[in-house]
Amino acid sequence: MTRRGEFELIASLFAPLSRMASGALGLTDDVALIDVAPDCELVATIDTVIAGVHFRVDDPPDLVARKALRVNLSDLAAKGARPLGVLQAITLSEATDDSYLERYALGLGEDLRHFGIPLLGGDTTAHRPATVPGRGGPFTITIAALGEVPRGQAILRRGARPGDLVCVSGTIGDAALGLLALEGRLPACTHAHYDMLVRRYRLPEPRLALGQSLRGLATACVDISDGLCADIGHICEASGVRAELKWHALPVSAAAQRRLADDPSLRQFILGGGDDYELAFTLPSSHRARVQELAMRHDMPVAVIGRVRESSDSEKNGVTVLGDDGEPMPVEKSGFTHV
Amino acid sequence: MTRRGEFELIASLFAPLSRMASGALGLTDDVALIDVAPDCELVATIDTVIAGVHFRVDDPPDLVARKALRVNLSDLAAKGARPLGVLQAITLSEATDDSYLERYALGLGEDLRHFGIPLLGGDTTAHRPATVPGRGGPFTITIAALGEVPRGQAILRRGARPGDLVCVSGTIGDAALGLLALEGRLPACTHAHYDMLVRRYRLPEPRLALGQSLRGLATACVDISDGLCADIGHICEASGVRAELKWHALPVSAAAQRRLADDPSLRQFILGGGDDYELAFTLPSSHRARVQELAMRHDMPVAVIGRVRESSDSEKNGVTVLGDDGEPMPVEKSGFTHV
Numbered sequence: 001m002t003r004r005g006e007f008e009l010i011a012s013l014f015a016p017l018s019r020m021a022s023g024a025l026g027l028t029d030d031v032a033l034i035d036v037a038p039d040c041e042l043v044a045t046i047d048t049v050i051a052g053v054h055f056r057v058d059d060p061p062d063l064v065a066r067k068a069l070r071v072n073l074s075d076l077a078a079k080g081a082r083p084l085g086v087l088q089a090i091t092l093s094e095a096t097d098d099s100y101l102e103r104y105a106l107g108l109g110e111d112l113r114h115f116g117i118p119l120l121g122g123d124t125t126a127h128r129p130a131t132v133p134g135r136g137g138p139f140t141i142t143i144a145a146l147g148e149v150p151r152g153q154a155i156l157r158r159g160a161r162p163g164d165l166v167c168v169s170g171t172i173g174d175a176a177l178g179l180l181a182l183e184g185r186l187p188a189c190t191h192a193h194y195d196m197l198v199r200r201y202r203l204p205e206p207r208l209a210l211g212q213s214l215r216g217l218a219t220a221c222v223d224i225s226d227g228l229c230a231d232i233g234h235i236c237e238a239s240g241v242r243a244e245l246k247w248h249a250l251p252v253s254a255a256a257q258r259r260l261a262d263d264p265s266l267r268q269f270i271l272g273g274g275d276d277y278e279l280a281f282t283l284p285s286s287h288r289a290r291v292q293e294l295a296m297r298h299d300m301p302v303a304v305i306g307r308v309r310e311s312s313d314s315e316k317n318g319v320t321v322l323g324d325d326g327e328p329m330p331v332e333k334s335g336f337t338h339v
Numbered sequence: 340m341t342r343r344g345e346f347e348l349i350a351s352l353f354a355p356l357s358r359m360a361s362g363a364l365g366l367t368d369d370v371a372l373i374d375v376a377p378d379c380e381l382v383a384t385i386d387t388v389i390a391g392v393h394f395r396v397d398d399p400p401d402l403v404a405r406k407a408l409r410v411n412l413s414d415l416a417a418k419g420a421r422p423l424g425v426l427q428a429i430t431l432s433e434a435t436d437d438s439y440l441e442r443y444a445l446g447l448g449e450d451l452r453h454f455g456i457p458l459l460g461g462d463t464t465a466h467r468p469a470t471v472p473g474r475g476g477p478f479t480i481t482i483a484a485l486g487e488v489p490r491g492q493a494i495l496r497r498g499a500r501p502g503d504l505v506c507v508s509g510t511i512g513d514a515a516l517g518l519l520a521l522e523g524r525l526p527a528c529t530h531a532h533y534d535m536l537v538r539r540y541r542l543p544e545p546r547l548a549l550g551q552s553l554r555g556l557a558t559a560c561v562d563i564s565d566g567l568c569a570d571i572g573h574i575c576e577a578s579g580v581r582a583e584l585k586w587h588a589l590p591v592s593a594a595a596q597r598r599l600a601d602d603p604s605l606r607q608f609i610l611g612g613g614d615d616y617e618l619a620f621t622l623p624s625s626h627r628a629r630v631q632e633l634a635m636r637h638d639m640p641v642a643v644i645g646r647v648r649e650s651s652d653s654e655k656n657g658v659t660v661l662g663d664d665g666e667p668m669p670v671e672k673s674g675f676t677h678v
Contacts, residue, residue: 075369137476144483
């Protein structure tokens, strides 16, 4: 295995990704300097992804980098923020050799350009060799994303009110089915559907423009990382309300519909599967006409999937999904937790 | 082993550490909102520490937390910044059970109160069990620290000029000797000296107040994490200069002096050992009188240890240490790199 030293890695692979920001100081200083617009608040988030836990060891390195970046940008998107840049701390395993890291950095650079943001700084560390018992460890990526939002306009989880519409962007469940497909557990799938579902798992699309459009409009918003019901549940808990969704209203892709027709038990992956990184948000019902407008402007499906309800003691801020028969459906998988 | 789930861990151990900041949103949202003063720039840094690499597996968990925090605050200190808060991403190993994490959180909370800053947000993940080959991994802590500095006043690495004085705070080499002591490789040490050296390794003191005093005064500054010569070398490289230090001028604690008297080969740990987290900075020679003033105000040693020199091709922005005989000393260990 060949691997460059820490400083050489930074200089050759990562410093070029900082070029567009003078405050990144060419990644040669201890810190980055960032300007936040005077009428804005800084928005900050941090997320770790681990080989073998959050991504597959055989996922292409460029897509690993892009997904690690995108799951963080998705958190900014859900708050209506505009990204300013990211800090990256990576811990190398024995498998992340020069060739892996070159492809990783290529993907990261491509996406940073795509989103128009710089790499502001970072830290590169390595696990000890796994030859000693209790040593070694998987390739791990932690990204801290920084953004800005006009002061007081961040869309939090806690603003949902009874009567609000529950809305969601894009289609739901594709990423979970894509992971199933990669694991060889999704039978009878066309190549085109397979590719689409896997791509949805490997390369989520942070809904940054939609999120910014929701400022002053949505009363609460989350991105769907843990699963549709789990994440809308986070809104309910923070807002002290419950939500009633309708199964038939959930936006499901043609690829997923086809799989559901073959195997109705896959519905659990629509309700509980994570990793879609679409936005789920609540909207005063007086704004119903804006839903179509948002869909048109951002050229993506935006669906009304249910209503926010008052919470009673027996229901405890939960999420109910009513099936086609009007009866609550079981939701077996209530979202990932990463511990 | 008992371990709480992700949400319970956050609610019970970490959310209380966010209380002083409304923008942390009780750690229940996707992001934190932070106000940066309008006349200030945001200063951001990220650092990872890994059990078995950057700290010892048997280090007390409360001190592990405090050191992980402090090495990040030290980066802010070196730039003259005031800390605003931190984001924390931890990846648990099988050894980090509830009892470990409680002690960890206690230490983190204690230090956050000490420095008057909140935990702004975070992410909690876990390694897969080590029972499967290629799985498992060490407890890993990544902290991103955010601070602010009056616009244009951050002290960078690149401002050192020929003729400037090279200065350093505190005493140098104690942390490296402390690590040697913990490894049982430091012979003949009194209990008091042992405790002092180990404490310097386990609990560095970020020089935040000194760093802020250096704004508008120092031409360049770094914190000593990689080693005295390596870190002053970073200033030289960024500034296109070289530095000439004098061995007899280096501030060495009584405990370290005693060890050096017994074993002169330990001098390499003074010149090359890392982890002291003192500040090394350059100062126009017209400010020499300010050195004493800084030491008085901050109640700590501040020493002039050498001079910045013009760089010639043959010397290449390096650091020379002149021994008591006026001859350059060998510097064997030119600093840690973490890959």
